[in-house]
Amino acid sequence: MQIKIRHEILSYASLLISGIVMSLSIQTFGTQAEEIKTVDLIVHGRYVVTMAGDNQVIEHGAVAVDDGVIVAVGHGSEIAAKFSAEKEITGKDRILMPGLVNGHTHTAMVLFRGMADDLTLMTWLQNYIFPMEGKFVDPEFIEVGMSLACHEMIKGGTTSFVDMYFYADTGADVIEQCGLRAILGSPSIDFPSPGFKGWDDSFAAAVKFVKNRKSKSGRVIPAFAPHAPYTVSADHMAQVSKLAKELDAPITTHLSEDRAELALVLDRYNTTPIKHVESLGLLENKLIAAHVVHPTDGEIKILAKYKVGVIHNPTSNLKTAAGISPVPEMLKQGVRVGLGTDGAVSNNDLNMWEEIRLAALLHKGVNYDATAMPAETVMYMATKGGAVAVGLDHLVGDIAVGKRADLIQVDLSGPHMTPLYDVISHLAYAASSSDVVTTIVDGNILMDNGKLLTLDAEIIRQKANEIAARITRALNKE
Amino acid sequence: MQIKIRHEILSYASLLISGIVMSLSIQTFGTQAEEIKTVDLIVHGRYVVTMAGDNQVIEHGAVAVDDGVIVAVGHGSEIAAKFSAEKEITGKDRILMPGLVNGHTHTAMVLFRGMADDLTLMTWLQNYIFPMEGKFVDPEFIEVGMSLACHEMIKGGTTSFVDMYFYADTGADVIEQCGLRAILGSPSIDFPSPGFKGWDDSFAAAVKFVKNRKSKSGRVIPAFAPHAPYTVSADHMAQVSKLAKELDAPITTHLSEDRAELALVLDRYNTTPIKHVESLGLLENKLIAAHVVHPTDGEIKILAKYKVGVIHNPTSNLKTAAGISPVPEMLKQGVRVGLGTDGAVSNNDLNMWEEIRLAALLHKGVNYDATAMPAETVMYMATKGGAVAVGLDHLVGDIAVGKRADLIQVDLSGPHMTPLYDVISHLAYAASSSDVVTTIVDGNILMDNGKLLTLDAEIIRQKANEIAARITRALNKE
Secondary structure, eight states: OOOEHHHHHHHHHHHHHTTTOOOOGGGGGGOOOOOOEEEEEEEEEEEEEOOOSSSEEEEEEEEEEEEEEEEEEEHHHHHHHHHHEEEEEETTTTEEEEEEEEEEEEEGGGGTSSSSSSSOHIIIIIIIIIHHHHHHOOOEEEEEEEEHHHHHHHHHEEEEEEEEOHHHHHHHHHHHHHHHHEEEEEESSSSSSSSSSSSHHHHHHHHHHHOOOOOOSOOOOEEEEEEEEETTTTHHHHHHHHHHHHHHHOEEEEEEEHHHHHHHHHHHHHSHHHHHHHHHTTTGGGGEEEEEEEEOOHHHHHHHTTEEEEOOOHHHHHHTTOOOOOOOOHHTTTTTTEEEEGGGGGGGGHHHHHHHHHHHHHHHEEEEEHSOOOOHHHHHHTTTTHHHHHHHHTTTOOOOTTOOOEEEEEEEESGGGGGGHHHHHHHTTOOOOEEEEEETTTEEEETTTTEEEESOOHHHHHHHHHHHHHHHHHHOOO | OOOOOHHHHHHHHHHHHHTOTTTTGGGGGGGGGEEEEEEEEEEEEEEEOSSSSSSOEEEEEEEEEETTEEEEEEEEHHHHEEEEEEEEETTTTTEEEEEEEEEOOOOGGGGGTSSSOSSHHHHHHIIIHHHHHHHOOOOOHHHHHHHHHOOOOOHTEEEEEEOSSSSSSHHHHHHHHTOEEEEEEEHHHHHOBTSSSSHHHHHHHHHHHHHHHOSSSSSSEEEEEOOOTTTTTHHHHHHHHHHHHHTTTTTTEEEESSHHHHHHHHHHHSSSSHHHHHTTTGGGGGGEEEEESOOOOHHHHHHHTTTTEEEEOOHHHHTTOOOOOEEEHHHHHHEEEEOOOOGGGSSSSOOOHHHHHHHHHHHHHTOOOOTTSOHHHHHHHHTHHHHHTTTTEEEEESOTTTSOEEEEEEOSSSSOOOSSSSHHHHHHHHHOGGGEEOOOOOOOOETTTTEEEEEEEEEEEHHHHHHHHHHHHHHHHH
């Protein structure tokens, strides 16, 4: 970092002390003299939505970023008085806010996007998803699928995500390269799955991944990912609980998703899913539990007590007919709830703005309460609340000094964003993925004015289409 | 219309008959000779989704348009063999489909977008909507608000809409100028409203509007718009029924929207809203009934019997906490159901893609049935089914010879549209407003490759912001 002095102060100073090096004595010039620090990046916002503390919206604000860290937040004039930067991004007609946190997805499944919809769960799984995963999911599939997904997420302003899919090492490579931040779970399941014969080798791979995968950037956090209480035996789930605690690693899993799961857990263990995994020690870990559609009131208390991160996936829960999660009640009882898209086969995209909007709308309708899930609540869930839920809040989720610089800009010039009375309302009810113009992670610009900087969209699309052509041929043969 | 002959045929013909005018004898040259008709416009589509008949998707298709009418639909090569056009629009990476039909909205209310959210109905209406409407809704408001709304609709691929808001004559002028198609209801209500003291003058204005408003373009269809069974007395509703029948004019109204309405109608008339308006003769008209959230099973049969056009507004019904309409059951019983956004105060945008997606998702979740409301069904509701519901299907709703050319193109190049297994799935679950690149109404291009041609976006935005600034000052004073 260099120290610069503003031109007018330098001239004034020069008159006084004729060219003596200023930097040591700058503080002595009183109120007019100020250090101008050169930083890597200054990003402006017509509105800066910090999601930090009470004063969430700064008009004509700016953020100074250095070495990937937010070093200052304030009015544009204050920032300009203290910092200069090689790269400065305009805030004209733009909201500056924290990047979105997608708490649950299976990103590489974008390659199956729209392959099979509107089917019963069993037809869908047994005739489409399982056979096509068995035939096509390999490291190449993961590399291409995850690159395509990262493209979509960068375009839509998602900066962190929690993933669970096969060949986690390949996935980690893609994340490192494209610049996003992720908690990446290596999945373990009692049945054969891509690359694995069953529990033993899938769990061994997860242990190896969690122990050995290093991230120079710090942006990839390896995790355990036991699939669900109905696909992982009690013994195996307890095995994960124990080892994750020893290794202090996060766990991501599916929990209390649909009524078939409730029936199966009741039949097999004579209890409910959340109580079942509690008895196996799972909740004593840093647990990210996707779905939680059918918690009992007692289970909601358990989730709050253990500080489980619950990820609400409203689109997926509707599309797969899992049901509607009692999110307002969970929030009321202090459960940490974030938002997720789930994989593209049950969505069919990775657009967090659709989850934000749907979460804001859905619970009003089903509870006959227009005040349920206000805009502020869902925007918190999509940013800081999501970061808290997945355990990334020490790094990201809000715009505050010391946090990593995961920032996005949302364009305000579209007709659907005009006029503007309330920034948070527009973000929750009117903004869409295509309004995101800038995506920054760890201070690195991944998209600048709509232009993707770390991925080659054309090559990714071409490779994705090649794989899809092979899948289509296989589907037609079946 | 001119008759042209393809160059190679002309040369061949010239050799034979040395310059004699070809047009009369063209048919005699046998299989090699074909008339090439010059038309106004040819639009291509990598996929043409006609929404007409069974064979809904034509790969590498095209549509020929002349004098605002679709004159041919087929494979690109077939169209090229028969037609040439001054203006040709590429179909590379684009779906060509019918424009969307927004069956219920109050467009000019976009100027209140995001002014007040997440409030109980009474606080929202009495502290925000009613006082601000009273203060600010005048012809200038309508002109600016409707222009802004038309901008948003053109950008998002809505080509027809059913509107109900004040100063209908001003609204009609805007629609004529911007090129969209609308059924425009002049609202009548028992209480004072912008421009009116009560029922008598608001109904008189509606009668005048329906009788006298002429549309040279044929794109603006005047309609009656009695507000709702709880704001219009039985006598007044019967008055509308009678006169609309005499004048053969459509009626648009709100019906069976929320539980407060049910209670009020029960209390006042000892029946349910749909049976109530049936008794007043309303259903014997060309009725477009918005919402219909709480029909009884008997009422669903009534709606089917009278061929009432029901408009499902899923976003609005959730946001205002009205509830969830039993759309799958209505469809099963043969009710004509279209989709609508409602006004921007209960949405907060006019994005039909969000209604499509939400309609596809919502009913799966609440009915625990992943096969409910498949993609084809919702795409039908947004196009041809919507046109049927609002009574525009003789003009628009599908791509078929003889229909008016209301067409849109949807870009397929985004990461969220990659790869592609099923065009209809992508339209229902992945497409968004910003994917629309071309909007054509009546053969006139309103947006070409993302560029707006009939409205000045900058001026509209500036005027909208000026009005919003006045509203903000008034809100701050309250």
